[in-house]
Amino acid sequence: MDWNSIADKLSTVDNFEQAAEDGFVEGGKSMVDGLGQLAEGIGKFGIDQGYRDKVFDRASDLATSSVNFASQVLKDPYGTFESIGNGTQNVLDEVSDRYVAARDAAEASGKLAEFYGNMIGRGAFEVGSAVVPIGKLGTLGKAGEAIEDTEKLANLGKTTESATKVASELPERELSSIVACPNFKVTSNGAILKPNPNKTTTVLGRFNTDMDRIINNELKMPKNTDFGPKQGGFNALNVPDDMYKNPTQFWDEINKPFLEKAIQRGDDILMASDPTAASNLFNADGSLTGFGREVEHLYKNGFQYDQITKSMIK
Amino acid sequence: MNWIAPYRNHIMKHLKYLEENSFSLIGEDDFSLTFNDGNILLVFTVERYSDSLSVWVEYLGNNPVDDNKYRLDIIMRLYLQKDMRDAFNGTSDEDKARLVKNYVDFVLNNKAQLFGKLFPLAKEYHEFNKKIALSALERFAKK
Numbered sequence: 001m002d003w004n005s006i007a008d009k010l011s012t013v014d015n016f017e018q019a020a021e022d023g024f025v026e027g028g029k030s031m032v033d034g035l036g037q038l039a040e041g042i043g044k045f046g047i048d049q050g051y052r053d054k055v056f057d058r059a060s061d062l063a064t065s066s067v068n069f070a071s072q073v074l075k076d077p078y079g080t081f082e083s084i085g086n087g088t089q090n091v092l093d094e095v096s097d098r099y100v101a102a103r104d105a106a107e108a109s110g111k112l113a114e115f116y117g118n119m120i121g122r123g124a125f126e127v128g129s130a131v132v133p134i135g136k137l138g139t140l141g142k143a144g145e146a147i148e149d150t151e152k153l154a155n156l157g158k159t160t161e162s163a164t165k166v167a168s169e170l171p172e173r174e175l176s177s178i179v180a181c182p183n184f185k186v187t188s189n190g191a192i193l194k195p196n197p198n199k200t201t202t203v204l205g206r207f208n209t210d211m212d213r214i215i216n217n218e219l220k221m222p223k224n225t226d227f228g229p230k231q232g233g234f235n236a237l238n239v240p241d242d243m244y245k246n247p248t249q250f251w252d253e254i255n256k257p258f259l260e261k262a263i264q265r266g267d268d269i270l271m272a273s274d275p276t277a278a279s280n281l282f283n284a285d286g287s288l289t290g291f292g293r294e295v296e297h298l299y300k301n302g303f304q305y306d307q308i309t310k311s312m313i314k
Numbered sequence: 315m316n317w318i319a320p321y322r323n324h325i326m327k328h329l330k331y332l333e334e335n336s337f338s339l340i341g342e343d344d345f346s347l348t349f350n351d352g353n354i355l356l357v358f359t360v361e362r363y364s365d366s367l368s369v370w371v372e373y374l375g376n377n378p379v380d381d382n383k384y385r386l387d388i389i390m391r392l393y394l395q396k397d398m399r400d401a402f403n404g405t406s407d408e409d410k411a412r413l414v415k416n417y418v419d420f421v422l423n424n425k426a427q428l429f430g431k432l433f434p435l436a437k438e439y440h441e442f443n444k445k446i447a448l449s450a451l452e453r454f455a456k457k
Contacts, residue, residue, distance in 0.1 A: 211362075241362070242315070246365065276451070277447050278450070282446070283366040284398075304455070
């Protein structure tokens with residue numbers, strides 16, 4: 001799909017609308033195809049079949065939903081856009097800027113493959129968001145602004161195409177750094193469980209959604225109270241159950257010291273669960289969950305959650 | 315250790331009532347119940363190293379826009395349009411019994427409105443879930 005061809009068709013508003021619709025539908029199809037290739041490639045590196053199928057099915061649904069939504073928007077632009085409001089222009093700017101910045105950061109840190117995988121999973125939503133303000137400008141006759149924004153859309157499209165290309169060439173490309181850890185796994189928020197050969201990686205998350213599987217299935221970690229360094233390996237809180245008396249005691253005596261050691265060592269701190277979901281941070285009565293306490297402590301110590309690497313950084 | 319143990323008896327007291335309303339118990343570790351009419355899974359669970367009961371509703375149907383798992387206390391808060399946190403307070407055995415009853419009553423009283431093939435409050439749920447978390451993170455950073 002040549003996204004730049006969209007811009008060439010902008011001689012009239014009607015042409016623009018048709019081109020945008022065609023382009024988006026094609027883009028959606030390409031995304032699904034690209035994801036298939038990515039899933040195929042990922043399979044070669046040890047991600048289990050169930051997860052691969054889930055990622056593929058979900059992203060296919062996302063792409064289809066976004067394509068359908070965009071088609072609906074373009075068929076009834078005025079009715080739809082009236083309800084969206086004037087702030088939609090900012091959506092595209094944010095999406096585009098974020099993609100470019102995230103891609104550059106990922107490339108600089110040698111994590112381009114993770115970025116592509118993450119981007120593909122949510123790509124349909126992002127491009128779906130992008131086409132809305134473009135369509136609005138087109139239907140309002142602001143062809144100049146539409147062209148400018150179409151170039152941004154083309155940038156997103158190129159990223160998608162690039163991801164597809166990477167997916168088709170996985171064994172020889174950026175994922176080579178992951179080959180060293182053929183059993184890496186992905187958590188509920190998309191974090192990749194991959195060791196840093198030069199550091200201890202401390203993994204934090206909700207037990208039921210992530211840590212149970214990570215501790216017992218992936219790391220096969222026995223119950224222990226060793227919070228010391230594990231260069232090239234992982235630390236996760238997995239003490240005997242009878243060390244728990246109540247939330248405050250457990251935090252003060254066990255969990256906080258465990259986390260403090262990770263902070264003092266300068267561990268990589270990987271977040272297996274999403275700290276930007278209240279259901280992970282708070283119990284029903286408003287008190288903090290164990291994971292919530294960990295997130296609070298890290299923020300108090302100057303850390304912030306990085307959406308790209310799914311880790312806490314200073 | 316079975317972390318759901320403090321709530322087990324209280325849940326079991328409602329089991330017959332739940333079964334009469336199309337729920338079937340499929341596991342006791344976390345008390346998972348399937349709701350046959352609406353194709354949902356209701357899971358009573360207590361996280362490791364914790365005392366707090368959480369009830370999760372998982373929609374088993376095909377909903378492409380989210381992960382289909384919702385925490386029931388947040389659903390209640392959104393659906394009833396009021397802050398429910400006080401209703402989940404308490405550590406005594408009576409508190410636990412009341413808490414389980416509140417959850418069960420809510421599910422059975424509102425199943426027709428809430429537990430169809432798709433969750434009608436999905437968008438509101440995710441927006442609320444994220445908004446509260448981001449606000450908390452901002453607050454944490456200022457401490």
